[in-house]
Amino acid sequence: MKYMATYDLMETMRVTNQWLGATAQAMGSYPAAGMSSNPWLKMLGAWGEVTERTFARMVAKPAWNIASVVGEDGRDHLVQVEHVLTKPFGDLIHFNVADRPTMDRKILLVAPMSGHYATLLRSTVVSLLPEAEVYITDWHNARDIPVSEGKFDIEDYTLYLVDFMKEMGPDTHVIAVCQPAPLALAATAYLAEENPKAQPRSLTLIGGPIDPDAAATDVTDFGRRITMGQLEETAIQRVGFKYNGVGRKVYPGLLQLSSFMSMNAERHGTAFKEHIMAVSKDDVSAQAKHNKFYDEYLAVMDMTAEFYLSTVERIFKGREIAKNQFTVNGKKVDIGKITSVAVKSVEGSEDDISAPGQCIAALDLCTGLPDDKKASHVEPGAGHYGIFAGKSWRNNIRPLVLEFIDANADAPKPAKSNVSKLKKKTA
Known part of the structure; x- marks a missing residue:
C-alpha cells in the first residue's frame, strides 16, 4: 500500500x-x-x-492540433487522425490528408515511451506530412490501463512494433526516435527471420541508445550506479484510486518530469x-x-514498471542489444539476420542524452547488411531535441533522411539461387 x-x-x-x-x-x-x-x-x-x-x-494529453497541410496544388487539405490498429498499450495511427493522392513515401514514426506522449513528435509529423503518408505509434498512459490487460515490457513493445510493421506492409520506411531505436532494430531483425516479406524498406535510427557504453552521459552513468533493487524501491509506485489503472505498478510521469x-x-x-x-x-x-x-x-505519462525496469536492466545494464543477445519470448533475435533493410543512424554532436557513438553502433551489429545499405550522419552543434524536432532537423537532417528513404524505396531484388549460379557456370 x-x-x-x-x-x-x-x-x-x-x-x-x-x-x-x-x-x-x-x-x-x-x-x-x-x-x-x-x-x-x-x-x-x-x-x-x-x-x-x-x-x-501535467495530467492532460495534448491534442495533435494538425488541422491542415498544404498540398502540391497549393490548397489547404484537412488532416484527420485515423486509428489503423488499436491495442491495449498503444495504437497505430495515420494522419490522413483529405483530397490528396496517396503519396509514394510511407513513413512509420516510432515515438518514444519515455515519459512524454507521442505528440512530442508533432513538429516532426508536420514537417513530413507534405511529402509523405505519415503513421505514428501512439502509446497509452499506463495509469489508464486496467491491471487485467496484463504486463507490458520491452519484449511486448518489440512485438507491438512487429505487428505495426506487418499491418503497414513492406513498402514502409521506419524512423525510430530516441528510446525505441534499439527495439525498432530488434523488431526489424525479428521480422527478417520470422516474416522476411513484412520487413520495411529502410530503418532510420535517431539518437537512440543502441550501445549506451559507447559514450557516457548522465543517463548511462545513472544506469550503472543504481542497483535494480534501489530503482524499484525509489521509482516504482502503484496507481491510485483516481484512475482506471488502479493498482498497476508504474514509473510515474510526475517523477520522470521532476528528473x-x-x-x-x-x-x-x-x-x-x-x-x-x-x-x-x-x-x-x-x-x-x-x-x-x-x-x-x-x-x-506513466510507464508500466516492467517496461521501465526492463529497459534499464536489459538495454543499459545488460546491453543486450549492443551485445546482440536480446531475446523475445525466449528466442534470440539475431540482428545479423538483417540483410535487405537499409539502416541509417543520426546523431547530434551536442546530444547529452544519447551521445554520439551510441546510435551508430547499430551499423556494426548489422553484419549481414552490405555497406551500400548503411549510412550515418552526425549533426554539428545539435542537441537531443534538435535532431528530430528543431532547426537542425528541419534544415539539414530531414532532407538527408528523405533522400535516404528515396534511395531505398525499391523492393530488394531476390537473391539468386545456387541452381541459377550453377547453370551459368555450366553454360
Whole structure:
C-alpha cells in the first residue's frame, strides 16, 4: 500500500498547487485590484495563472492540433487522425490528408515511451506530412490501463512494433526516435527471420541508445550506479484510486518530469520567472512561445514498471542489444539476420542524452547488411531535441533522411539461387 499512498500523495500535491494557482489568479483578477497602484496584486495574478496552467497540463494529453497541410496544388487539405490498429498499450495511427493522392513515401514514426506522449513528435509529423503518408505509434498512459490487460515490457513493445510493421506492409520506411531505436532494430531483425516479406524498406535510427557504453552521459552513468533493487524501491509506485489503472505498478510521469526538470533546473527556473513577468505585462507573444514548449514538455505519462525496469536492466545494464543477445519470448533475435533493410543512424554532436557513438553502433551489429545499405550522419552543434524536432532537423537532417528513404524505396531484388549460379557456370 505504501506505493499507492506515495502515488496519491504526488497527485495530491499536484492538485493542491493547481488549486493555489487558480485561487491566486482569481484574487489578482478582482476588479477592486485595479484600484490599487501596488504591482503586487498584478504579480500575484500572473503567478497564479502560470502555476494553475503548469500543474493542470501535467495530467492532460495534448491534442495533435494538425488541422491542415498544404498540398502540391497549393490548397489547404484537412488532416484527420485515423486509428489503423488499436491495442491495449498503444495504437497505430495515420494522419490522413483529405483530397490528396496517396503519396509514394510511407513513413512509420516510432515515438518514444519515455515519459512524454507521442505528440512530442508533432513538429516532426508536420514537417513530413507534405511529402509523405505519415503513421505514428501512439502509446497509452499506463495509469489508464486496467491491471487485467496484463504486463507490458520491452519484449511486448518489440512485438507491438512487429505487428505495426506487418499491418503497414513492406513498402514502409521506419524512423525510430530516441528510446525505441534499439527495439525498432530488434523488431526489424525479428521480422527478417520470422516474416522476411513484412520487413520495411529502410530503418532510420535517431539518437537512440543502441550501445549506451559507447559514450557516457548522465543517463548511462545513472544506469550503472543504481542497483535494480534501489530503482524499484525509489521509482516504482502503484496507481491510485483516481484512475482506471488502479493498482498497476508504474514509473510515474510526475517523477520522470521532476528528473527532467532537475537536469536543467536553472534554465527552467529562469524561463518561468520570465514567463510570470510576461503575463503580468500582458506580453502575448512571449507567453505564446513559452506555452507552446511547456504545454508539451509538462504533459507526462506513466510507464508500466516492467517496461521501465526492463529497459534499464536489459538495454543499459545488460546491453543486450549492443551485445546482440536480446531475446523475445525466449528466442534470440539475431540482428545479423538483417540483410535487405537499409539502416541509417543520426546523431547530434551536442546530444547529452544519447551521445554520439551510441546510435551508430547499430551499423556494426548489422553484419549481414552490405555497406551500400548503411549510412550515418552526425549533426554539428545539435542537441537531443534538435535532431528530430528543431532547426537542425528541419534544415539539414530531414532532407538527408528523405533522400535516404528515396534511395531505398525499391523492393530488394531476390537473391539468386545456387541452381541459377550453377547453370551459368555450366553454360
